[in-house]
Amino acid sequence: MKKYNSKINKIRSFALSLIFIGFVIMYGAIFFKNNQILVLIFMTIGLLCIIGSTAVYGWIGLLSTKAVQVVCPECGKWTKVLGRVDICMYCNEPLTLDPALEGKEFNQEYNKN
Numbered sequence: 001m002k003k004y005n006s007k008i009n010k011i012r013s014f015a016l017s018l019i020f021i022g023f024v025i026m027y028g029a030i031f032f033k034n035n036q037i038l039v040l041i042f043m044t045i046g047l048l049c050i051i052g053s054t055a056v057y058g059w060i061g062l063l064s065t066k067a068v069q070v071v072c073p074e075c076g077k078w079t080k081v082l083g084r085v086d087i088c089m090y091c092n093e094p095l096t097l098d099p100a101l102e103g104k105e106f107n108q109e110y111n112k113n
């Protein structure tokens with residue numbers, strides 16, 4: 001069975017890796033310190049990654065306010081559901097807001113309908 005992650009967690013780890021990539025690129029500019037244009041290009045790309053990550057974090061905040069809070073039946077913790085189906089942030093239990101999908105095997109595709 002394929003392993004799924006909660007959507008909010010997935011976006012959050014994407015934003016985190018974007019910050020990391022941004023810093024690595026900016027650090028890489030040190031190796032081109034003899035070429036000012038390359039340094040400028042690397043710094044700009046690195047900065048764009050970090051700005052992009054900030055934007056993604058803002059987007060997560062926006063999504064979180066839209067997400068429905070539910071108590072996970074599996075672990076009893078409050079978690080957020082985005083779209084028709086999502087995964088519990090704590091125990092990866094598939095959750096659905098649509099009674100028609102209850103009991104069916106988890107499928108990310110339901111969110112596209």
Ligand SMILES: [Zn+2]
Pocket residue numbers: 072073074075076077079088089090091092093
């Ligand atoms: Zn849970």
